[in-house]
Amino acid sequence: MLSDKDPENTLKLLKGILNKLESVKEVDSHTLSELKELITLLQNNKAKQINRHKMLEEIPAMLWQCDLKGNFSFINKTLLEFIGYESLQNFPSGFLQLIHPEDRKNFKKILEKSLKEEKSFFFEYRLNDRYNNYRWVLNHAHPFYNKNGKCQGLIANCTDIHDRIVAEQRLLESEDKYRRMFEDTSLGIFRFDRNFRFVSANKAFAFIFGYDNEKDFLKEINEEPSRFFPDFPRDKDLIIEIIKSRQKQFVIEKHLKDRHGKSIYVIIHLKKVHDRKLEREFYVEGYIEDITQRKIAENNLQISEQKFKALFEKSYNAILILDKQQIIDCNYKAAQLFNSTIGELTGKQYYELCATQQEGINEIKKLLKTKFSRAMSGHAESFELLHKRDETSFDAEVSFSRIFINQKPLIQAIVRDVSQRKLFEKQLKQAKDDAEKARMAQSEFLSLMSHEIRTPLNAVVSLTELLLHDDLTSDQLENLNSVKLSAKHLLGLIDDILDFNKIETGNLEFEYFDFDIRSLVSDLHKTLEIKASEKNIKLITKINDNVPEILRADTLRLKQVLFNMLSNAIKFTEEGYVSLKIEKRPGCTDGKNIHFEVMDTGIGIASDRLDAIFEKFTQAETSIRRKYGGSGLGLTICKKLVEMQEGKIYARSKPGQGSVFSFYLPMETGKKKFPAPEKDLKGELHKSLEGLKVLMVEDDKMNQFVGRKVIDKKWKADLTIVATAEEALDYLAKESFDLVLMDLLLPGMDGYEATKNIRSNPDKKFSNPSIPVIALTADAFMETRKKAYEAGVDDFVTKPFDYQKLFEKISRYKPAG
Numbered sequence: 001m002l003s004d005k006d007p008e009n010t011l012k013l014l015k016g017i018l019n020k021l022e023s024v025k026e027v028d029s030h031t032l033s034e035l036k037e038l039i040t041l042l043q044n045n046k047a048k049q050i051n052r053h054k055m056l057e058e059i060p061a062m063l064w065q066c067d068l069k070g071n072f073s074f075i076n077k078t079l080l081e082f083i084g085y086e087s088l089q090n091f092p093s094g095f096l097q098l099i100h101p102e103d104r105k106n107f108k109k110i111l112e113k114s115l116k117e118e119k120s121f122f123f124e125y126r127l128n129d130r131y132n133n134y135r136w137v138l139n140h141a142h143p144f145y146n147k148n149g150k151c152q153g154l155i156a157n158c159t160d161i162h163d164r165i166v167a168e169q170r171l172l173e174s175e176d177k178y179r180r181m182f183e184d185t186s187l188g189i190f191r192f193d194r195n196f197r198f199v200s201a202n203k204a205f206a207f208i209f210g211y212d213n214e215k216d217f218l219k220e221i222n223e224e225p226s227r228f229f230p231d232f233p234r235d236k237d238l239i240i241e242i243i244k245s246r247q248k249q250f251v252i253e254k255h256l257k258d259r260h261g262k263s264i265y266v267i268i269h270l271k272k273v274h275d276r277k278l279e280r281e282f283y284v285e286g287y288i289e290d291i292t293q294r295k296i297a298e299n300n301l302q303i304s305e306q307k308f309k310a311l312f313e314k315s316y317n318a319i320l321i322l323d324k325q326q327i328i329d330c331n332y333k334a335a336q337l338f339n340s341t342i343g344e345l346t347g348k349q350y351y352e353l354c355a356t357q358q359e360g361i362n363e364i365k366k367l368l369k370t371k372f373s374r375a376m377s378g379h380a381e382s383f384e385l386l387h388k389r390d391e392t393s394f395d396a397e398v399s400f401s402r403i404f405i406n407q408k409p410l411i412q413a414i415v416r417d418v419s420q421r422k423l424f425e426k427q428l429k430q431a432k433d434d435a436e437k438a439r440m441a442q443s444e445f446l447s448l449m450s451h452e453i454r455t456p457l458n459a460v461v462s463l464t465e466l467l468l469h470d471d472l473t474s475d476q477l478e479n480l481n482s483v484k485l486s487a488k489h490l491l492g493l494i495d496d497i498l499d500f501n502k503i504e505t506g507n508l509e510f511e512y513f514d515f516d517i518r519s520l521v522s523d524l525h526k527t528l529e530i531k532a533s534e535k536n537i538k539l540i541t542k543i544n545d546n547v548p549e550i551l552r553a554d555t556l557r558l559k560q561v562l563f564n565m566l567s568n569a570i571k572f573t574e575e576g577y578v579s580l581k582i583e584k585r586p587g588c589t590d591g592k593n594i595h596f597e598v599m600d601t602g603i604g605i606a607s608d609r610l611d612a613i614f615e616k617f618t619q620a621e622t623s624i625r626r627k628y629g630g631s632g633l634g635l636t637i638c639k640k641l642v643e644m645q646e647g648k649i650y651a652r653s654k655p656g657q658g659s660v661f662s663f664y665l666p667m668e669t670g671k672k673k674f675p676a677p678e679k680d681l682k683g684e685l686h687k688s689l690e691g692l693k694v695l696m697v698e699d700d701k702m703n704q705f706v707g708r709k710v711i712d713k714k715w716k717a718d719l720t721i722v723a724t725a726e727e728a729l730d731y732l733a734k735e736s737f738d739l740v741l742m743d744l745l746l747p748g749m750d751g752y753e754a755t756k757n758i759r760s761n762p763d764k765k766f767s768n769p770s771i772p773v774i775a776l777t778a779d780a781f782m783e784t785r786k787k788a789y790e791a792g793v794d795d796f797v798t799k800p801f802d803y804q805k806l807f808e809k810i811s812r813y814k815p816a817g
Contacts, residue, residue: 057076057077059076059078060078061076061078061157061158061159062076062078062079062082062137062157062158062159062160063075063076063078063079063155063156063157063158064076064079064095064155064156064158065144065153065154065155065156066111066115066153066154067152067153068115068151068152068153070108070111070112070115072095072096073153074155075095079158081130082127082129082130082158082160083098083127083128083129083130084129084130084131084132096108098127098128099125099126099127099128100125100126100127100128100134102126103125103126104125106123106125107123107125107139110123111141111154114141114143114154115143115153115154118143118151119142119143120140120141120142120143121139121140121141122138122139122140123138123139123141124136124137124138124139124161124165125137125139127158135160135162136160136161136162136164136165136166137158137159137160137161137162138158138159138161139156139157139158140156140157140159141154141155141156142154142155142156185202185204185287186204187204187287187288187289188201188202188204188205188206188207188208188266188287188288188289188290189201189202189204189205189285189286189287190202190205190285190286190287190288191283191284191285192283192284192285193283193284194239194283194284196225196235196236196239197222198218198221198222199218199283200214200218201214201217201218202214205217205287205288206218208258208264208266208288208290209221209228209256209258209259209264210258210259210260210262211259220259227257228256228257228258228259229254229256229257230255230256230257235254238252239284242270242272242284245272247272248271248272249269249270249271249272250269250270250271251267251268251269251270252267252268252270253265253266253267253268253291254266254267254268263292264290264292265290265291265292265294265295266288266289266290266291266292267288267289267291268286268287268288269286269287269288269289270284270285270286271284271285271286272284273285312331313331313332315331315333316333317333317414317415317416318330318331318333318334318336318337318338318414318415318416319331319333319334319412319413319414319415320334320345320350320412320413320415321403321405321410321411321412321413322350322372322410322411322412322413323408323410323411325349325350325351325368325369325372325411326347326348326349326350327345327346327347327348327349327350328346328347328410329342329346330342330345330346334415337389337415337417338353338387338389339389339390350368350413351364351365351368353387353388353415354368354385354386354387354388355386355387355388355393364385367383367385371383371398371400372400372411374400375400375401375402375411376402376409376411377402378402380399380400380401381399381400381401382397382398382399382400383397383398384396384397384398384418385398387415394417394419395417395418395419395422396415396416396417396418397415397416397418398413398414398415398416399413399414400412400413401414439505442501442505443501443505443507443783446497446498446501448745452778453490453494453778454491454494454778454798454799454800455700455702455703455778455799456702457487457490457491457778457799457800458702458703458706458778458799458800458801459700459702459703459705459706460483460487460800461484461487461488461491461800462706462709462710462800462801462803463706463709464480464483464484464487465484465803466706466709466710466714467480468480468481468484487800491800496633496634496637497633499560499633499637500633500636500637502782503637503640503641503644507782507783508641508644508782509782509786510554510557510644510645511554511556511782512552512553512554513552513553513554513555514550514551514552514670514671514672515550515551515552515553515555515670516549516550517543517547517548517549517550517551517582517594518543518549520555520558520559521541521543521562521580521582522541523559524541524559524562524563524566524580525539525541527563528563528566528567528570531567531570532570532578535570535573535574536575537570537573537575537576537577537578538576538577538578539566539570539577539578539579540577540578540579540580541579541580542579542580542581542582543581543582543583544581544582544583544584546583546584547582547583547584547594548669548670550669550670550671550672551594551667551668551669551670552667552668552669552670553645553665553667554645557641557645558665560637560638560641561596561638561641561642561663562580562596562598564634564635564637564638565598565635565638565661566578566580566598567634568634568635568661569598569599569600569602569659569661570600572600572602572603572659573600573601573602573603573658574602574603575601576600576601576602576658577600577601578598578599578600578601578602579597579598579599579600580596580597580598581596581597581599582594582595582596582597583595585664593664593665593666593667594664594665594667595662595663595664596662596663596664596665597660597661597662598660598661598662599658599659599660600658600659601657601658602658602659603655603656604653604654604655604656604657604658604659605651605653605655605659606653606655607653607654610651610652610653613635613651614635614636614639614649614651615636638663642663642665645665645666646665646666647663647664647665647666648663648664649661649662649663650662650663687715687807687811688715688716689711689715689716689717689807689810689811689814690715690716690717691718692717692718692738692739692810692814692815693717693718693720693736693737693738693739694711694717694718694719694720694737694738694739694740694741694810695720695722695728695731695732695737695739695740695741696711696719696720696721696722696740696741696776697721697722697723697724697725697727697728697740697741697742697743697746697751697754698721698722698723698741698743698776699723699724699743699746699747700743703743703799704721704723707719707721707741708721710803711741711810715807715810717810720735720737723746723747724746724747724748724749725746725748725749725750725751725753725754726748726749728740728742728754729754729757729758732758732766732771733765733766736767736768737768737771738771738772738813738814738815739771739772739773739774739810739813739814740758740771740772740773740774741774741776742754742755742773742774742775742776742793743775743776743777744775744777744784744788745777745778751775751777751788751791752787752788752791753791755773755775755788755791755792755793756791756792758771758773758792759791759792772794772795772813773792773793773794773795774793774794774795774796774797774809774810774813775788775793775795775796775797776797776799776801777796777798777799778798778799778800794813795809795812795813797809
């Protein structure tokens with residue numbers, strides 16, 4: 001502790017304390033005055049009147065003292081009051097424990113260093129006060145010495161600087177807050193002086209011009225301002241005007257350039273600010289908003305509006321703009337459509353344009369309200385409605401769609417006069433109906449002709465077959481074979497014409513069944529072998545092992561195509577051979593495409609005529625038709641049949657060397673198994689149907705005659721023949737039969753209706769309504785076949801019938817035993 005006998009050291013100490021306290025803002029003037037008074041007393045040798053120890057105790061400054069070991073030996077009254085203790089002895093664990101834990105270590109370290117080096121130190125730390133709150137204090141310590149000049153320790157004064165520290169922290173926080181706002185805002189903030197030199201800017205300001213940092217940008221914009229401000233001279237004059245103006249704030253819109261020369265559009269907010277230090281000096285600060293996207297959108301909108309205006313005014317359609325169904329604008333075409341003017345149409349309600357011949361005005365309003373509401377909800381509406389023009393009316397097609405003009409939803413109505421189109425559609429429909437009637441008439445005519453030609457032809461073929469089985473002379477046999485051949489030729493021509501008509505009218509339908517391909521080819525071979533042998537031509541058929549045994553196709557049409565091709569090949573071949581080869585299509589991996597190839601060694605075809613042979617009514621040469629005959633439809637029908645089943649047909653040939661006709665068809669592999677065909681040793685005319693009771697419904701006398709000759713006389717069936725459906729129904733009600741052979745085209749009730757009557761058995765008069773019914777008709781159309789099955793027939797045979805097929809079909813329904 002300082003001794004009362006050491007006035008010089010005490011004086012030195014007090015002067016040091018005074019100097020330090022004067023530099024601290026928080027020390028009040030009363031404390032400084034008391035210190036100065038004490039120093040003056042000491043200097044005037046009046047220290048005897050003062051107890052120095054008491055003087056240090058009572059001094060308003062907070063003092064402490066420690067020895068060289070760092071032990072605190074003195075704390076004056078002012079400091080004790082601050083920390084809330086009466087004396088140093090009351091400390092539970094010493095002065096150091098009152099220092100904030102975060103500051104204690106550094107304080108101790110600085111204290112030890114100062115004692116060791118005998119040097120003064122300053123240190124700010126937090127000290128626990130009498131209210132148990134940590135307050136910031138400034139500590140100024142310096143060494144003190146004895147009379148011999150030896151250091152005895154440190155004595156220090158503490159100043160409460162808590163309020164200043166808190167204020168500084170708040171200021172720093174505030175500065176940090178505004179700094180972050182300055183740096184993080186999307187607004188480009190800047191400041192420039194009266195010479196239009198930018199002195200500061202934030203990152204957002206630099207970013208608008210394409211820079212990553214503001215330093216580079218400030219340097220470049222000050223070095224070359226016209227690069228960024230295209231109108232820099234005028235902009236500089238504007239700033240001068242702003243400076244001279246009494247107005248403090250300004251907002252201007254500018255077109256600027258970024259670092260790459262790309263246009264940017266901004267709104268600049270400027271504020272004139274006086275410099276606080278130099279009253280007459282000022283600067284301009286502000287911020288800019290990048291409105292480039294908005295400007296682009298506005299330009300696009302303007303362009304769009306110009307386009308809309310051009311389309312609106314130049315459109316070939318009548319366009320009206322509606323607000324709550326009231327016309328607020330329309331184009332010239334609308335005025336022209338309604339034989340009016342734009343001024344006359346504007347202001348009208350839309351329903352006033354509509355005619356009321358079809359519906360009442362209330363119904364029109366109701367319809368328009370519904371369409372208008374849906375259009376306003378975003379659904380485009382199109383409808384047809386009768387409109388009026390002067391005293392006349394016209395059919396109109398109307399479309400309502402929502403549009404926005406100045407952010408207001410409106411309806412754009414497009415009106416088209418479709419009177420001519422309606423008239424054309426009506427005429428087209430009439431023409432279509434007439435064409436359909438003509439097609440139906442044609443089909444009915446062909447069906448009737450087919451029936452009328454086939455019916456007598458059936459008698460010719462059937463009686464010829466019967467005569468061929470009698471004992472005949474060689475001349476008679478030759479004559480009858482000629483009749484049979486001519487009849488079959490005529491039948492072939494009829495079939496070609498009927499098939500071609502079906503193809504041309506789109507009435508040809510395909511029926512797909514599982515079949516044995518080898519059995520089908522074997523039947524074809526047997527049928528055509530006689531014809532080939534007559535010309536000493538070898539007929540060869542070969543099916544590759546990679547072709548599945550059972551396939552699925554329309555066997556009727558497949559046989560028709562193969563028969564036609566093979567017949568043609570035999571017809572045009574005088575020597576050599578005709579072959580049929582069947583295999584999987586080369587290069588096909590799915591196994592669904594089957595390739596057929598017919599090759600001959602005939603007369604051949606010139607290369608320039610190969611395409612023509614598939615055209616209707618066309619043969620390679622006119623001389624060929626004269627020599628070989630034919631309708632010229634066979635290959636045309638083959639090509640159509642193949643292509644309608646998604647296949648392809650080809651031909652290649654050389655005159656004098658023969659021809660090759662090939663085609664492929666997509667075919668699925670079938671599943672159904674077929675039994676091996678039974679060999680017919682006796683011939684169909686020598687088989688027996690003895691014991692079978694058959695009712696034949698046939699109106700043609702000649703066919704009745706043939707029926708008796710074959711079914712009754714040759715096959716020994718118990719045959720009853722009637723000419724009308726009504727007679728047939730009466731017989732079935734009175735007698736029992738095993739089978740009905742039903743002609744479909746009958747006078748009065750037809751065969752379809754008769755079959756339906758048998759199946760429905762309305763009066764329960766038929767003992768066997770499920771009796772087998774075989775349709776036997778000269779009508780060969782597919783529609784006829786389908787209609788017959790729908791009526792309830794069990795089977796179908798066309799005239800002139802094949803005896804073998806007829807016998808097989810009848811035998812199929814023969815009762816057991």
